[in-house]
Amino acid sequence: MSAASSTTQQGWDQATFSCGRCGANRTATKEADYLQAVGAHRDAHAVWDRLNPIERDGLASILRVLLADVGFGREFLALMDSQPQPTTRPNPTTPEGATP
Ligand SMILES: [Zn+2]
Numbered sequence: 001m002s003a004a005s006s007t008t009q010q011g012w013d014q015a016t017f018s019c020g021r022c023g024a025n026r027t028a029t030k031e032a033d034y035l036q037a038v039g040a041h042r043d044a045h046a047v048w049d050r051l052n053p054i055e056r057d058g059l060a061s062i063l064r065v066l067l068a069d070v071g072f073g074r075e076f077l078a079l080m081d082s083q084p085q086p087t088t089r090p091n092p093t094t095p096e097g098a099t100p
Contacts, residue, residue, distance in 0.1 A: 021045060 014029045017038050026041060028034035051059065066073040 017041070019045075 012029070012031055014027055015031075015034050016025055016027045017034065018025050019041060022045075024041060026034075026037040028037050047059075048056065
């Protein structure tokens, strides 16, 4: 039995992540939660950067609906997966049939 102090285990009380880009602050009391929060925030920035304002707006309204009722999102996806997908029509602009 070694009574060595394990500062790595005890060092976590809480930590706050401060985003240099948007100024958001996220506080976590566990390292795993902290890493999760930081990762999620970075991912959000990555997606944000890829979308144009209209797409951001669309995604935000979808997320608002989903986060307001997570059960709805789950059910919608279940519905989606249980429905036989209508075979997507081939691209109407295919050269086939376009030639007289
Ligand atoms: Zn940020």
